[in-house]
Amino acid sequence: MTEELILKNLDAYEIQQYQQNRYPCFFVDFIEEAIAGKSAKGYKNFTYNEWFFPAHFEDEPNVPGFVQIETLTQVFLMTFLTFPENKGKKTGFVSVKNANFKKKIIPGERMDIEATLASYRRGLAQGKATGYVKGEIACRIELVIAIPDIMKEFRPKSSKE
Protein backbone atom coordinates (compact mmCIF):
# COMPACT_ATOMS: atom_id res chain seq x y z
CA MET A 1 0.00 0.00 0.00
CA THR A 2 1.43 3.39 -0.98
CA GLU A 3 1.56 6.14 1.58
CA GLU A 4 -0.59 9.26 1.09
CA LEU A 5 1.28 12.40 0.17
CA ILE A 6 -0.07 15.13 2.46
CA LEU A 7 1.04 18.75 2.15
CA LYS A 8 0.22 21.32 4.84
CA ASN A 9 0.22 25.10 5.01
CA LEU A 10 1.40 26.16 1.57
CA ASP A 11 1.73 29.91 1.07
CA ALA A 12 1.20 31.76 -2.21
CA TYR A 13 4.79 31.27 -3.36
CA GLU A 14 4.72 27.56 -2.60
CA ILE A 15 1.36 27.09 -4.35
CA GLN A 16 2.87 28.64 -7.47
CA GLN A 17 5.49 25.90 -7.56
CA TYR A 18 2.63 23.46 -8.24
CA GLN A 19 0.54 25.46 -10.71
CA GLN A 20 1.31 28.05 -13.37
CA ASN A 21 -1.42 30.57 -12.58
CA ARG A 22 0.07 33.98 -11.85
CA TYR A 23 -1.18 37.44 -10.92
CA PRO A 24 -3.62 38.81 -12.03
CA CYS A 25 -5.06 35.33 -12.59
CA PHE A 26 -3.82 33.70 -9.42
CA PHE A 27 -6.64 33.33 -6.89
CA VAL A 28 -5.47 31.21 -3.97
CA ASP A 29 -3.86 32.75 -0.91
CA PHE A 30 -3.21 29.67 1.16
CA ILE A 31 -3.56 25.91 1.02
CA GLU A 32 -4.17 24.48 4.46
CA GLU A 33 -3.98 20.88 3.33
CA ALA A 34 -3.59 19.01 0.08
CA ILE A 35 -3.74 15.25 -0.12
CA ALA A 36 -2.42 14.15 -3.50
CA GLY A 37 -5.04 12.18 -5.38
CA LYS A 38 -7.76 12.95 -2.87
CA SER A 39 -8.55 16.48 -1.66
CA ALA A 40 -7.44 20.04 -0.98
CA LYS A 41 -8.51 22.81 1.38
CA GLY A 42 -7.53 26.43 1.05
CA TYR A 43 -8.76 30.00 1.09
CA LYS A 44 -8.77 33.31 -0.71
CA ASN A 45 -9.15 36.72 0.92
CA PHE A 46 -10.97 39.24 -1.21
CA THR A 47 -9.92 42.79 -0.37
CA TYR A 48 -11.09 45.92 -2.13
CA ASN A 49 -7.63 46.16 -3.70
CA GLU A 50 -8.50 43.30 -6.06
CA TRP A 51 -8.26 44.56 -9.65
CA PHE A 52 -11.82 43.56 -10.53
CA PHE A 53 -13.76 45.26 -7.74
CA PRO A 54 -13.72 48.81 -9.16
CA ALA A 55 -15.15 47.39 -12.40
CA HIS A 56 -17.59 44.84 -10.94
CA PHE A 57 -19.36 47.02 -9.88
CA GLU A 58 -18.43 50.59 -9.07
CA ASP A 59 -21.46 51.10 -6.81
CA GLU A 60 -21.81 47.50 -5.64
CA PRO A 61 -18.45 45.70 -5.65
CA ASN A 62 -18.69 41.90 -5.58
CA VAL A 63 -16.62 38.96 -6.80
CA PRO A 64 -17.42 38.10 -10.44
CA GLY A 65 -18.66 34.58 -11.13
CA PHE A 66 -15.67 33.74 -13.34
CA VAL A 67 -13.31 34.65 -10.48
CA GLN A 68 -15.27 32.37 -8.14
CA ILE A 69 -14.98 29.53 -10.66
CA GLU A 70 -11.26 30.13 -11.09
CA THR A 71 -10.72 30.29 -7.33
CA LEU A 72 -12.54 26.99 -6.80
CA THR A 73 -10.60 25.47 -9.69
CA GLN A 74 -7.19 26.57 -8.47
CA VAL A 75 -7.76 24.80 -5.15
CA PHE A 76 -9.03 21.75 -7.04
CA LEU A 77 -5.78 21.74 -9.08
CA MET A 78 -3.91 21.03 -5.85
CA THR A 79 -5.60 17.62 -5.60
CA PHE A 80 -3.62 16.29 -8.58
CA LEU A 81 -0.79 18.74 -9.35
CA THR A 82 0.59 17.56 -6.02
CA PHE A 83 1.49 14.22 -7.61
CA PRO A 84 5.27 14.64 -8.04
CA GLU A 85 5.08 13.88 -11.78
CA ASN A 86 2.44 16.62 -12.29
CA LYS A 87 4.08 19.41 -10.29
CA GLY A 88 4.14 22.69 -12.19
CA LYS A 89 2.32 21.47 -15.27
CA LYS A 90 -0.12 23.66 -17.20
CA THR A 91 -3.79 22.74 -17.04
CA GLY A 92 -6.88 23.48 -19.07
CA PHE A 93 -10.63 23.33 -18.57
CA VAL A 94 -12.50 20.47 -20.20
CA SER A 95 -15.84 21.14 -18.57
CA VAL A 96 -17.53 23.00 -15.74
CA LYS A 97 -20.90 21.60 -14.75
CA ASN A 98 -23.59 22.42 -12.24
CA ALA A 99 -22.08 25.76 -11.28
CA ASN A 100 -24.13 27.25 -8.46
CA PHE A 101 -23.68 30.71 -7.02
CA LYS A 102 -25.51 31.05 -3.73
CA LYS A 103 -24.13 34.17 -2.16
CA LYS A 104 -22.74 37.53 -3.19
CA ILE A 105 -19.12 37.83 -2.05
CA ILE A 106 -18.06 41.34 -1.17
CA PRO A 107 -14.78 43.08 -0.32
CA GLY A 108 -13.43 42.01 3.06
CA GLU A 109 -14.79 38.48 2.89
CA ARG A 110 -12.79 35.29 2.80
CA MET A 111 -13.77 32.26 0.78
CA ASP A 112 -12.82 28.86 2.16
CA ILE A 113 -12.61 26.18 -0.49
CA GLU A 114 -12.88 22.42 -0.20
CA ALA A 115 -12.10 20.36 -3.28
CA THR A 116 -12.30 16.63 -3.81
CA LEU A 117 -10.91 14.55 -6.64
CA ALA A 118 -13.26 11.85 -7.92
CA SER A 119 -10.83 10.41 -10.46
CA TYR A 120 -7.50 11.09 -12.08
CA ARG A 121 -6.23 9.09 -15.02
CA ARG A 122 -3.64 9.97 -17.67
CA GLY A 123 -3.88 13.73 -17.36
CA LEU A 124 -7.64 13.96 -16.90
CA ALA A 125 -8.99 14.98 -13.50
CA GLN A 126 -12.64 15.00 -12.42
CA GLY A 127 -14.07 16.26 -9.17
CA LYS A 128 -15.83 19.06 -7.40
CA ALA A 129 -15.13 22.14 -5.33
CA THR A 130 -17.25 24.12 -2.89
CA GLY A 131 -16.65 27.65 -1.61
CA TYR A 132 -17.82 28.81 1.82
CA VAL A 133 -18.12 32.32 3.21
CA LYS A 134 -18.64 32.60 6.96
CA GLY A 135 -19.50 28.90 7.05
CA GLU A 136 -22.22 29.11 4.43
CA ILE A 137 -22.01 27.71 0.92
CA ALA A 138 -21.27 30.53 -1.50
CA CYS A 139 -20.61 28.58 -4.71
CA ARG A 140 -19.84 25.13 -6.01
CA ILE A 141 -18.89 23.45 -9.27
CA GLU A 142 -18.15 20.09 -10.81
CA LEU A 143 -15.03 20.04 -12.93
CA VAL A 144 -13.09 18.16 -15.53
CA ILE A 145 -9.55 19.47 -15.97
CA ALA A 146 -6.87 18.27 -18.34
CA ILE A 147 -3.09 18.33 -18.29
CA PRO A 148 -2.52 18.68 -22.06
CA ASP A 149 1.15 17.63 -21.91
CA ILE A 150 0.19 14.28 -20.43
CA MET A 151 -2.96 13.72 -22.48
CA LYS A 152 -1.18 14.20 -25.79
CA GLU A 153 1.03 11.20 -25.03
CA PHE A 154 -2.08 9.02 -25.32
CA ARG A 155 -3.65 10.42 -28.48
CA PRO A 156 -4.15 7.89 -31.27
CA LYS A 157 -1.61 8.10 -34.08
CA SER A 158 -4.25 9.11 -36.58
CA SER A 159 -4.79 12.32 -34.62
CA LYS A 160 -5.64 15.29 -36.83
CA GLU A 161 -5.18 17.70 -33.91
Add this chain to the structure above:
Amino acid sequence: MVNLEKYTNVFVSTFSITEEQTKGLKYQDIEAWDSVGHMGLIAAIEDAFSIMLEPDDIVDFSSFEKGRDILKKYNMEL
Protein backbone atom coordinates in the same frame (compact mmCIF):
# COMPACT_ATOMS: atom_id res chain seq x y z
CA MET B 1 -20.55 -12.40 -27.72
CA VAL B 2 -21.29 -11.00 -24.30
CA ASN B 3 -17.97 -9.19 -24.41
CA LEU B 4 -18.73 -7.68 -27.81
CA GLU B 5 -22.04 -6.40 -26.51
CA LYS B 6 -20.33 -4.90 -23.49
CA TYR B 7 -17.63 -3.37 -25.71
CA THR B 8 -20.22 -1.88 -28.08
CA ASN B 9 -22.23 -0.51 -25.18
CA VAL B 10 -19.19 1.36 -23.90
CA PHE B 11 -18.97 3.22 -27.23
CA VAL B 12 -22.72 3.81 -27.29
CA SER B 13 -22.85 5.26 -23.80
CA THR B 14 -19.55 7.17 -23.92
CA PHE B 15 -20.25 8.91 -27.22
CA SER B 16 -24.07 8.92 -27.16
CA ILE B 17 -24.27 7.13 -30.52
CA THR B 18 -26.26 4.18 -31.83
CA GLU B 19 -24.97 0.63 -32.09
CA GLU B 20 -25.08 1.01 -35.88
CA GLN B 21 -22.76 4.02 -35.74
CA THR B 22 -20.04 2.03 -33.97
CA LYS B 23 -19.32 0.00 -37.14
CA GLY B 24 -16.20 1.37 -38.81
CA LEU B 25 -16.01 4.24 -36.35
CA LYS B 26 -12.59 5.88 -36.20
CA TYR B 27 -10.94 8.39 -33.88
CA GLN B 28 -12.16 11.90 -34.71
CA ASP B 29 -14.93 10.64 -37.04
CA ILE B 30 -17.37 12.20 -34.59
CA GLU B 31 -17.05 15.27 -32.41
CA ALA B 32 -17.33 13.26 -29.20
CA TRP B 33 -14.31 11.10 -30.03
CA ASP B 34 -11.65 13.77 -29.65
CA SER B 35 -8.58 13.60 -27.41
CA VAL B 36 -10.69 14.13 -24.28
CA GLY B 37 -13.34 11.68 -25.44
CA HIS B 38 -10.57 9.18 -26.09
CA MET B 39 -9.51 9.32 -22.45
CA GLY B 40 -13.12 8.83 -21.37
CA LEU B 41 -13.53 5.88 -23.74
CA ILE B 42 -10.36 4.17 -22.52
CA ALA B 43 -11.33 4.70 -18.88
CA ALA B 44 -14.80 3.27 -19.55
CA ILE B 45 -13.34 0.22 -21.32
CA GLU B 46 -10.89 -0.36 -18.48
CA ASP B 47 -13.72 -0.17 -15.97
CA ALA B 48 -16.04 -2.41 -18.01
CA PHE B 49 -13.44 -5.17 -18.44
CA SER B 50 -11.42 -4.60 -15.24
CA ILE B 51 -8.16 -4.17 -17.13
CA MET B 52 -5.46 -1.53 -17.46
CA LEU B 53 -4.38 -0.78 -21.02
CA GLU B 54 -0.71 -0.22 -21.83
CA PRO B 55 0.17 3.28 -23.10
CA ASP B 56 1.10 1.94 -26.56
CA ASP B 57 -2.27 0.23 -26.84
CA ILE B 58 -4.09 3.44 -25.90
CA VAL B 59 -2.28 5.26 -28.70
CA ASP B 60 -3.00 2.42 -31.16
CA PHE B 61 -6.69 2.35 -30.18
CA SER B 62 -7.74 4.40 -33.20
CA SER B 63 -10.97 2.71 -34.27
CA PHE B 64 -13.78 0.48 -33.05
CA GLU B 65 -12.30 -2.49 -34.93
CA LYS B 66 -8.71 -1.79 -33.86
CA GLY B 67 -9.89 -1.73 -30.27
CA ARG B 68 -11.34 -5.22 -30.67
CA ASP B 69 -7.93 -6.51 -31.80
CA ILE B 70 -6.16 -4.77 -28.94
CA LEU B 71 -8.47 -6.28 -26.33
CA LYS B 72 -7.53 -9.77 -27.55
CA LYS B 73 -4.11 -9.12 -26.03
CA TYR B 74 -5.86 -8.81 -22.70
CA ASN B 75 -7.55 -12.20 -23.13
CA MET B 76 -10.84 -10.63 -24.16
CA GLU B 77 -12.47 -12.50 -27.03
CA LEU B 78 -14.74 -10.12 -28.90
